[in-house]
Amino acid sequence: MVEVHSVSKSYGLKAVVDDVSVNIEKGKITSFIGPNGAGKSTLLSIISRLMSADSGEVLIDGQKVKETKSRDLAKKIAILKQSNHLSLRLSVRDLVSFGRFPYSQGKLTKEDHVYIDEAIRYMELEDMQDKYLDQLSGGQKQRAFIAMTIAQDTEYILLDEPLNNLDMKHSVQIMKVLRRLADELGKTVLIVIHDINFASVYSDYIVALKDGKIEAQGTVNEIITSLTLKQIYGMDMSIQEINNQKICVYFS
Amino acid sequence: MREKSKLILLVILAAASIAGYLFIELGPNWDYALPRRAEKIAAIVLTGSVIAIATLLFQTVTNNRILTPSIIGLDSLYMLVQTTLVFFLGSTSLTVMNKQVNFAISVGFMVLFALVLYRLLFRREGQNIYFLLLLGLIFGTFFGSFTSFMQVLIDPNEFQIIQDRMFASFNNIQTEVFMMAIALTGATLLYLMKFVKYLDVLSLGKDTAINLGVDYDYTVKRLLVIIAILISVATALVGPITFLGLLVVNVAYEMFKTYKHSTLIFASALVSVVALAGGQMLVEHVFTFSTQLSVIINFIGGIYFIYLLLKESKK
Numbered sequence: 001m002v003e004v005h006s007v008s009k010s011y012g013l014k015a016v017v018d019d020v021s022v023n024i025e026k027g028k029i030t031s032f033i034g035p036n037g038a039g040k041s042t043l044l045s046i047i048s049r050l051m052s053a054d055s056g057e058v059l060i061d062g063q064k065v066k067e068t069k070s071r072d073l074a075k076k077i078a079i080l081k082q083s084n085h086l087s088l089r090l091s092v093r094d095l096v097s098f099g100r101f102p103y104s105q106g107k108l109t110k111e112d113h114v115y116i117d118e119a120i121r122y123m124e125l126e127d128m129q130d131k132y133l134d135q136l137s138g139g140q141k142q143r144a145f146i147a148m149t150i151a152q153d154t155e156y157i158l159l160d161e162p163l164n165n166l167d168m169k170h171s172v173q174i175m176k177v178l179r180r181l182a183d184e185l186g187k188t189v190l191i192v193i194h195d196i197n198f199a200s201v202y203s204d205y206i207v208a209l210k211d212g213k214i215e216a217q218g219t220v221n222e223i224i225t226s227l228t229l230k231q232i233y234g235m236d237m238s239i240q241e242i243n244n245q246k247i248c249v250y251f252s
Numbered sequence: 253m254r255e256k257s258k259l260i261l262l263v264i265l266a267a268a269s270i271a272g273y274l275f276i277e278l279g280p281n282w283d284y285a286l287p288r289r290a291e292k293i294a295a296i297v298l299t300g301s302v303i304a305i306a307t308l309l310f311q312t313v314t315n316n317r318i319l320t321p322s323i324i325g326l327d328s329l330y331m332l333v334q335t336t337l338v339f340f341l342g343s344t345s346l347t348v349m350n351k352q353v354n355f356a357i358s359v360g361f362m363v364l365f366a367l368v369l370y371r372l373l374f375r376r377e378g379q380n381i382y383f384l385l386l387l388g389l390i391f392g393t394f395f396g397s398f399t400s401f402m403q404v405l406i407d408p409n410e411f412q413i414i415q416d417r418m419f420a421s422f423n424n425i426q427t428e429v430f431m432m433a434i435a436l437t438g439a440t441l442l443y444l445m446k447f448v449k450y451l452d453v454l455s456l457g458k459d460t461a462i463n464l465g466v467d468y469d470y471t472v473k474r475l476l477v478i479i480a481i482l483i484s485v486a487t488a489l490v491g492p493i494t495f496l497g498l499l500v501v502n503v504a505y506e507m508f509k510t511y512k513h514s515t516l517i518f519a520s521a522l523v524s525v526v527a528l529a530g531g532q533m534l535v536e537h538v539f540t541f542s543t544q545l546s547v548i549i550n551f552i553g554g555i556y557f558i559y560l561l562l563k564e565s566k567k
Contacts, residue, residue, distance in 0.1 A: 050459055074465025081459045087317065088455055088511045098456065102465040106449040152464070 001026055002156065002188070007046055007056035009039075016042045018212035019056070024205075026155075029182050029189045031199040033223075034209035035233060040192045041082075041160050043209065047190070048079035048158050060156065074102035077156040078149040082164050086133060092144045093129040096120055099151030119151035122177060139170035146174065150181070157181065159191045163198060171195075175202040200224045200246050208232045224248065255508060255515055262522040269529035270297070276537055295425040296532060299486045299493065300524035302437055304504075305444075306482035307497025308520050312455045312513065313475055314381055317505065318560055320498045321483050323385055324369065325392025326362050327492035330484075332395040333361050334417050339402045343413040355429040358488040359436070359481070365391075366480030370473055381458075381472070417491055419546050422532050425490055433485050440481045447471060447478075451513035493546060499553040500524040502560060 002024035009017040017039040024030050032040040045051040047058050049065050058065040060076060078099075096119050100112040108116075120129050123143045133141060142162065149157055159178075163171040179202055181187040193199050199206055199220075206223040208216040215232050216223055223229075224246045229237050237250040273296075274289050310321045337354070369391070373384045403411055450471050453461045462468050486493060504520035531545050 048463070050462055070462065070467050071465035074463065079459070079463045086456065089509050090511055094511070098453065098460075098464060101453055106452065149463075 001061065002047060002190070003059040004043070004047065005057050005059070007043070007053045007058065009042055009046060009051065009053050015212050017046065017053070020209075020212070020214055021056075022207055022214060022217060024188065024190060026188050027182060027186045028204035029178060029191070029202060030205040030207060031203040032190065032192045032207050032209060033194070033196055033199050033232070034215065038209040039212040040209050044079065044158050044160050044190065044192055045081075048077055049073060050079060050081070071102055074152070074154075076154055077158065078152040078154040079158040080145055080149050080160065080162065082161040088133070090133050091130050092125055092133065092136070092147075093120065095133060095144050096125075096129075096147045096151050099148040099153075102152065115151050115153055119147040122150055122180075123147040124173075138165045139167065142166060143170070143174065146177070154187075156188045156190065159189070161192050161194065163193065163195065171198065178202065196224070196229070196248050196250075200248065220246065255510065258507060259515070259518060259522070262519060262526065266522050266525045266529070269526050269533065273529050273533045273536075276533065291430070292422060292425060292532075293529060295430060295489060296422055296528045297525050298430075298433060298437060299490050300496070300500075300528040301521035302482045302486045303493060303497045304500045304520040304524035305441075305517055306479045306486070307501045308504075308513070308516055309444075309451070309475055309479050310497075311501060312451050313472055313479075314385065315455065315457055317502060318498070318557070318564070319385070320495060321479050322492070322495070323392070324366070324388030324480075325395055326366065326480065326483050327487060328392040328395035328399065329362055329365050330358055330487045330492065331414075331418060332399045333358050335399045335402045335414055338410050338414055339406055343407075343410040351428040352432060355432060355488050359484040362484035362487070363477070363480050366477065370476055374469055374473060384476075419491055419544055421544050421546060422490055422528075422535075423541070423544070429489065433489050436481065437485055440478055440485075443474075444478050447475060448513060448517070452511060455511055455513075491546070493549070495553045496524065496527065496549050499549070499556055500527055502556070503527075 004020055004022045004024075006019045006021050007017055008015060008019050016037075020039075020043060032044065034040055042051065046053045047065070049070070052066070060068075060073075065073065093116065096116050097108060097112070099119065100108060100115060104112050120126055123146055125140075125143060125147055128136065128140065133144065136144065142165075146159070146162065149159075157178075162174055162178075166174065175198055178189050178191070182189050182204075191203070193203075203220060206216075206218065206220055207214060208223060208228070210232055216228050224239060226237055226239055229235075229239075229248065233250075235250065236252060237248045240247050240249055270293055273293050274286065278285055307320055311317050311319055337357075369384065369388060372387065373381075403414060406414075450461075450466050453464050453466050454471070454475075456464075458468055500523040501516075501520045503523050504516055507523070508515055508519050510516065527549070528545070531548055534548065535541065535543060535545050
């Protein structure tokens with residue numbers, strides 16, 4: 001379980017994350033939603049030690065993140081930030097291999113290759129594993145990066161806007177993979193996501209942030225209601241049930 | 253194994269240019285000429301490799317392939333130290349003073365400056381590495397202005413002595429300090445071995461490196477100190493020559509098209525040796541000392557730099 005205890009972070013005078021406490025269930029997909037600048041990405045960065053909080057603490061499986069060795073954490077938690085621009089000449093397989101660094105420190109073993117093959121298969125990248133990253137489209141690149149985090153074989157996978165710049169087909173494909181990671185392999189997935197319909201259909205829990213504070217949290221059914229969404233986004237949405245899935249219609 | 257054959261090719265080229273430099277037009281008094289040439293070529297090999305490795309490390313740490321470590325102002329600081337010495341102690345200090353003392357002072361100041369700069373950077377958490385570059389750039393300009401200020405005040409004859417130091421030259425290598433330089437470089441490179449495995453990961457960027465379990469601040473701080481020592485040694489040995497690094501590292505990248513630093517370190521060092529030894533051969537035998545190697549390097553390097561900028565902007 002990931003426990004966040006009254007974490008705050010400010011840039012200058014502006015509090016980006018303001019006294020946030022939240023617990024993340026194991027083996028589920030939790031989506032962080034909220035307007036731009038609500039502090040979602042910052043919170044994800046703090047949980048994954050990319051940033052340190054001004055106050056408060058984060059515990060992963062009862063261990064304080066601050067006091068855990070970075071290399072040990074890398075076997076427990078993986079984070080993928082948005083916008084991964086690389087000017088390196090790297091093949092897809094090379095990139096995915098980097099996911100094994102916490103274990104092998106650069107010298108790949110037979111076992112590492114098994115994990116790498118599996119991650120590539122999971123993201124359906126077999127055909128293009130020898131292609132270089134600069135030959136790939138945005139969606140393929142994004143899948144390659146996700147494959148790297150899968151090869152890292154961590155219990156917790158944190159993704160910051162994984163659907164950014166992807167078309168519907170690839171978005172759905174990625175969300176389905178995340179669903180499988182949670183359901184088949186028991187991974188805990190945390191994502192920051194803007195499209196609330198993807199959050200509604202594919203996640204188990206939703207945490208809504210606004211102005212650095214938690215506005216609402218709960219299961220999908222609890223959060224995806226006209227009233228709660230109005231509180232979060234400040235606009236009217238009608239919720240339609242289609243095929244047992246709650247779809248928000250926000251085009252007014 | 254194309255990588256291996258390319259490396260072997262480079263080794264052969266490097267050996268050929270070293271041999272060429274040593275034996276062309278050796279003349280009948282070889283027992284006099286050969287040891288002198290050997291001394292010079294040893295300094296060339298050392299400086300070349302050191303500059304190449306330092307630049308490669310710097311580009312990896314900053315994730316930028318068109319930067320050289322000179323941007324943090326170490327070259328300008330070297331000139332400032334030399335000028336200050338002449339300003340207060342007179343030009344005789346440079347010629348009379350024990351070369352080892354001068355070397356120790358120069359290297360000492362440069363490393364100290366780098367440490368202070370990094371202190372400023374890493375005191376606050378989450379500081380951007382570009383902040384360091386900006387600070388270094390400002391300090392470098394400051395040192396440069398201060399140096400020219402002192403240079404216009406001193407006697408023109410004294411200025412001439414300093415001018416010799418302003419351009420990198422292999423014609424007056426400080427051979428007296430060579431052993432010190434080798435010892436310092438050897439120790440630094442040994443220390444670098446500890447961090448080589450992190451370099452590939454660092455080239456993926458800060459966030460990915462942390463995600464993969466690299467202790468980012470710790471590693472980068474040590475790498476920056478290693479870079480500062482290597483640059484200081486090379487500068488104190490032959491003068492400001494960091495532009496060479498930009499050239500050879502990029503040639504190594506283009507030749508090998510790889511991200512693996514275990515290969516790139518050797519490749520860029522070898523390219524550097526080929527460029528320097530070959531260039532010095534041109535200077536001595538083709539131009540018969542009518543020009544300096546650094547002029548040729550800056551000329552070719554400048555053209556290549558513009559080419560790089562044009563290529564990057566097209567992307």
